Amino acid sequence: MATGCLEQLTLWDLGQQQVTVDFEGGSLVTDAGLLALRALDRELGVIADLARRFPDPRAQKFITHSREAILTQQVYQILADYADCNDAQQLRHDPLFQTVADVSPSAERPLASGSTLARFHQAFTRREAELPLEEREVLREVDAAQSQRLKLLNDYLPELFIRTRRQRPASVIIDLDPSDDPTHGQQVLSFFHGYYDQHQYFPLFAFDGETGFPLAAWLRPGTVHASCGAIETLQIIVAHLRAAWPDVTILVRGDTGLAVPALYEYCEREGLLYALGYGSNAVLKARTDCWLTDLETYYHWYRHREPQVQRFEVLEDYQADGWSRPRRIVAKLEINRLGTNRRFVVTNLSGHPQGIYHGFYVQRGQVPEKPIGELKNGLHADRLSFHRFRANSLKLLEHTLAYALVVLHREATAAIPAVARAEVNTLRLRLWKVAAVVKTSVRRIWFHFSATWPFRELWLQVQQALRTFVTQVQEARRVLPGAAGTLPM
Numbered sequence: 001m002a003t004g005c006l007e008q009l010t011l012w013d014l015g016q017q018q019v020t021v022d023f024e025g026g027s028l029v030t031d032a033g034l035l036a037l038r039a040l041d042r043e044l045g046v047i048a049d050l051a052r053r054f055p056d057p058r059a060q061k062f063i064t065h066s067r068e069a070i071l072t073q074q075v076y077q078i079l080a081d082y083a084d085c086n087d088a089q090q091l092r093h094d095p096l097f098q099t100v101a102d103v104s105p106s107a108e109r110p111l112a113s114g115s116t117l118a119r120f121h122q123a124f125t126r127r128e129a130e131l132p133l134e135e136r137e138v139l140r141e142v143d144a145a146q147s148q149r150l151k152l153l154n155d156y157l158p159e160l161f162i163r164t165r166r167q168r169p170a171s172v173i174i175d176l177d178p179s180d181d182p183t184h185g186q187q188v189l190s191f192f193h194g195y196y197d198q199h200q201y202f203p204l205f206a207f208d209g210e211t212g213f214p215l216a217a218w219l220r221p222g223t224v225h226a227s228c229g230a231i232e233t234l235q236i237i238v239a240h241l242r243a244a245w246p247d248v249t250i251l252v253r254g255d256t257g258l259a260v261p262a263l264y265e266y267c268e269r270e271g272l273l274y275a276l277g278y279g280s281n282a283v284l285k286a287r288t289d290c291w292l293t294d295l296e297t298y299y300h301w302y303r304h305r306e307p308q309v310q311r312f313e314v315l316e317d318y319q320a321d322g323w324s325r326p327r328r329i330v331a332k333l334e335i336n337r338l339g340t341n342r343r344f345v346v347t348n349l350s351g352h353p354q355g356i357y358h359g360f361y362v363q364r365g366q367v368p369e370k371p372i373g374e375l376k377n378g379l380h381a382d383r384l385s386f387h388r389f390r391a392n393s394l395k396l397l398e399h400t401l402a403y404a405l406v407v408l409h410r411e412a413t414a415a416i417p418a419v420a421r422a423e424v425n426t427l428r429l430r431l432w433k434v435a436a437v438v439k440t441s442v443r444r445i446w447f448h449f450s451a452t453w454p455f456r457e458l459w460l461q462v463q464q465a466l467r468t469f470v471t472q473v474q475e476a477r478r479v480l481p482g483a484a485g486t487l488p489m
Contacts, residue, residue: 025437027105029096031080032436032447036463037409038076038100043470044164046405047072050156055145057125057138065112069101070120071398073111076100078402081428083380085121086114095438096447105440121391123149146390153397154216154233157404158240161213164408166472171249172241173209174234175368176258178202178226181219181382181396188389191222201384202226203396205368205375206233209253212371213407217400219384219393226257231266238270249273251349253364259346261322268348275347275361278329284344287315292333292340299335308336312353330356375403378424412469413462430455431462 008022041047051068065073076097077087091097092113095105103109112120123145128136181201183190192199202224206216216233234252241248252267256277267274278284295311302309311333319326330345330353349356375381381399384392406424413419419427434455437448449456 027095027438028435029094029438029447030435031094031096031432032449033432033434033459034076034079034096034100035447036459036466037079037405037432038072039463040408040412040466040470041405043467044408044473046160046408047075047401050153050401053152053156055123055148055152057123057127057141057145059125059127065116069103070112070117072101073097074117074398075402075405078379078399079405079428080432081380083383083399084114084385085117088112088114088117095440095445096436099438099445099447105438105445118386118391121386121394122146122388146394150218150390150393150397153394153401154218155236155240157217157400158215158237160404161208161215162240162244163477164411164473166469166476168245169210169248171251173251173253173367174215174237175207175209175364176204176230176233176252176254177207177364177368177372178204178220178255178257179372179376181384183222183384185385185387187384187387187392189221193222201392204229204233205372205400206237207368207371209251209363209367211407211411212367214371214400214404217396219389219396221389225260226255227260227263230254230258230263234266234272238272251360252276253361255364261324264327264346264348265324273347273349275330275345275349275356277361278344278346280342280344281320283320284315284318284329284331285342287318288313288331288333288342291331292342295333295335296340303337308334310334312357314353330361332357371403371407374406374424375399378428379403379406408469409462409466413465416458416461416465418458419462431459434459 007024008020011019011021013019048068051066051071054067054071056067073088073092074085077083077091082091088111092111093107098105098109098111101111103111123142125138125142127138133139179202180193180196180198181203183199183201187201190199190201193202200222202220202222204216204218204220205214207214215237218229218233220228238250241250250272252272252274254263254274254276256279259276259278263276264274266272291311291313295309299306299309313331313333315329315331317326318329328347328349330347332343332345332353334341334343343357345357345361347356347361349360379399379402381396381403384395386392386395403424406427409427410420419431422430434449434453439446439448453459
C-alpha cells in the first residue's frame with residue numbers, strides 16, 4: 001500500500017500493527033560516534049596544526065574549501081570507512097561530516113566534491129592556465145608543493161608523537177617494516193615484484209614499538225630493496241626524539257629485509273641499539289650444526305613430553321662479506337613435529353640470547369605487524385587509486401594520520417579494555433557507526449542519539465576518558481622540559 005506521492009509504504013502486518021516506512025524523519029546521520037574523536041583531535045590541534053603548514057598553490061582568493069576542511073573531510077571519511085575521494089559526492093551533504101569539518105550543516109554549504117579532493121591531492125591549480133606550458137611558473141610551485149607535503153607530514157608524525165606523551169619515556173623503540181601494496185591499472189612507479197607475484201607499491205612504515213603510534217609512512221616504487229630509505233627515515237625520527245629528549249635510549253627493530261651493513265653502521269654511529277632479522281646462509285648453518293645435532297638428540301628421546309624444543313645461542317665473532325667488523329648474531333634453533341627451523345638476528349644488544357629474541361625481537365608480532373594490518377584491513381590504506389605517485393603518497397599519509405588518531409584514542413581509553421584493545425573495525429561498529437537525528441538552531445547543533453543505543457554508556461565513558469587525556473597531555477607540556485612542539489593550548 002502506498003500514497004499517491006509514494007512517500008509512505010506499508011510493508012507487512014505484524015499482528016494488529018502495520019510495518020510502515022515514510023520519509024519524514026528529518027536529518028539523519030550514521031557516523032555520529034566520530035564526534036568524540038573529532039573533539040579529541042580539535043583539542044590537540046592534530047589536523048589544524050598540520051593544515052597551517054601545508055603548502056597550497058591554489059589561488060587563495062578563489063578558494064571555497066580550506067586546507068584544514070579538506071584534510072579533515074578526507075581523514076574522517078577514512079575513519080568512517082569511506083576511503084575513496086568519490087565517496088564525497090554523497091558525504092559532502094552529510095550534516096555529520098559538515099559539522100566535523102567545522103561547517104554548519106546546510107544544503108547551501110556542501111563540503112568539497114570528489115573532484116576537488118582529487119585536485120587537492122595533486123596540488124592542482126588553474127592559475128596561469130591560459131599560458132603555454134613552458135611559461136607557467138606555477139607548475140614549479142605545484143611540483144614543490146607535492147614533494148614538500150610528503151616530507152612535511154613525515155616530519156609531523158614524530159613531532160605529534162612527542163607532544164602527546166604524558167610522561168617522558170626512558171626509551172623509544174622504532175619499528176621499521178616494509179609492506180606490499182597491490183596496484184591496479186597504469187599507476188606511476190608500480191612494478192611487478194617476483195616475490196609477491198603482483199604489481200605493487202612497496203611502502204616503508206615506522207611505528208613506536210610500545211604504542212603502535214605511526215612515525216613515518218613513505219610510499220616507494222614496487223621493486224625497491226626493502227631497506228631503501230630506511231636510514232633517511234630513521235634520521236628524521238631520531239632527530240625529533242633527541243631534540244625533545246636528549247638522553248632517551250632509542251632502539252631499532254626490523255625484519256630480514258632491513259639487515260644491511262649501512263643500517264648497522266648508522267645505528268652504531270648514532271648510538272642506537274638494534275635487533276634485525278638476518279637471513280640464513282651456509283656459514284651460519286655450518287656454525288650452528290653442532291647445536292642443532294644436540295637438540296635433535298634431545299628431541300628424539302623427549303619428544304613425547306616436549307613436542308617442541310628450542311635452543312638459543314650467540315655467535316660473537318660473525319663477520320659477513322662487506323662488513324667492516326664482526327657483529328653479534330643470536331641464533332634460535334627449533335624442532336617440532338614439522339621439522340627443524342633456524343632463525344638468526346643481528347644485534348648490538350647485550351644479554352641472554354633468549355631474552356633478546358623472545359623478549360624483544362619477536363614482539364614485532366604486535367608492532368609493527370598489527371598496525372600495518374589495521375591500516376590495510378581497517379582503514380584501507382592500500383586503496384591508492386590515483387595515477388600519479390606523489391598523490392598516492394599523500395593519500396597513504398592521510399590514512400596514516402587517521403591511524404594516529406586511532407592510537408591516541410586507544411591511549412586515552414587505556415582504562416577501558418573493551419575499547420583500548422578493540423581493532424579499528426570494532427571501534428567503528430560499536431562506537432562510531434551510530435545513527436543520530438540532527439537539529440540545528442541559532443545557538444546549537446544537536447545530535448540526538450537513541451535512548452536504547454546499547455553502547456551509550458560505553459561511549460560516554462570514552463568521551464570522559466578523552467577529555468581527561470587532553471588535560472593530562474596539556475599538563476605534561478607544562479612540567480616536562482622538551483616535551484613537545486607546538487600543541488595549541
